[in-house]
Each structure stands twice: as structure tokens, then as C-alpha cells.
Amino acid sequence: MAKQNNSGYPVSHIIGFIASLVMTFAAVGIALKTNLSFTVIMWLIGSLAMLQAGMQLFMFMHVTEGKDGKANLINMAYSFFLAVVVVGGSIWILTSGHMAH
Template sequence: MTTARFDRAPGDQSIATEQEATSSGILVYSIGLVFALILTAISFWVANTTLLWGPGVPLGLAVLAIAQMGIHLVFFLHITTGTDNTNNVLALAFGVLIVLLVVAGSLVIMTNLNSSMMPPGDLMDMQMKY
């Protein structure tokens, strides 16, 4: 019995196709690893150099961190905008929304608590009275 090249059930892969997928997967992971290592090395350089303007260092590290997250999402978690990844992209967007809400809420609470704190001078006077 002869089998045609395209006469396969969905998900039924031949050995040659599995080997191609494995070598392609290793290449994608290797490229991601190289990019991640380069961004990590640049981050350490930015944090330890005096060549950059001091107040710009945190901004540079934030940009490099966002780039690092993008590398991990694309190369390691395989989250793309393809039609088969719609649920992954929606889950990622929902997760980012929750994290942003938690961070923003925490900043609002900390700012409010900071303005409600008693000044240290008044606190010292209160301790001396008792």
C-alpha cells in the first residue's frame, strides 16, 4: 500500500518531520538563549558603568528588562500573534492587566500611607511627654 505525501491524519507526524521540528526547536531556543545572554550582559554593564548619565540608568535597565521579557515570551514560551495562539495572547494580556492593577494599587496605598504618617519631630515630642 502506498501512502501519499499529504495523506496523513492531523497530529500524525513522520519521523523525518519530527527530526526537522526538533532541530528547528533547538535553533529557536539557541537564538533565544543568545539574545537573553546578550541582554543580561548589557544590563550588568549598564548597572556598573560610569559612562552613562546616572539618572538614566534605571530607565535603561527598565528598557532592557522589557526587552528580556519579550525575548522570553517569543523564543521560550512561543507566544506569538498567530491564529492558533489567540488564547495565549489573551491570557498574557489579562495577566499583564492584573499585575498593573496590583502595582498601581500598591503605589496609591503607599503614597497615601506616606502622607498620613506622623512627622518624626512630633513623634519624638509625644514619646518625651509620656
């Protein structure tokens, strides 16, 4: 990850911004200019979105910097796990018919 130089110019922010734009335009291009199936397009756009969100956590929010960098990563991983369990469990319960008598 690029650090700021002595003049205070935010090199990492510029790199992150350009990378975000590239991923956004790639998603638009995939959605509008390809003849792929809807499912494949959605998977590609979702993958680019997750990649972009992760990159922004490191480039703009400086997750790993400071004395609590490792704790921040662990807390975010646990939060993601809880979100997956809650959403997945809710979808499972609502769609599996357990409440039908």
C-alpha cells in the same frame, strides 16, 4: 521567528539564548562601565529586562503556537493590566495620605 529544522536542532532556542546573553551583558556593561545617572541606568536596565522577558515568552515558551496562541496573548495582556492596576493602586493609596485624619 526561526523554526526547528528537520534534524530537530532547536535553532530558535539557540538564537533566543544568545540574544538573552547579549541583553544581560549589555545591562552589566551599562551598569558598570557608563557614567550615566542612576535614574537613566535603571531605566535602561529595566527596558532591557522587559525586552528580554518578552523575547523569552515568544522564543522559549512558544506563546503564539498552537490553537490557543491568540488566547494566550490576550490572557497575558489582561494579567499584566491587572498587575499594573493592583500595584499602582496600592502605591497610590499608601503614599497619597487618604488614610490620614
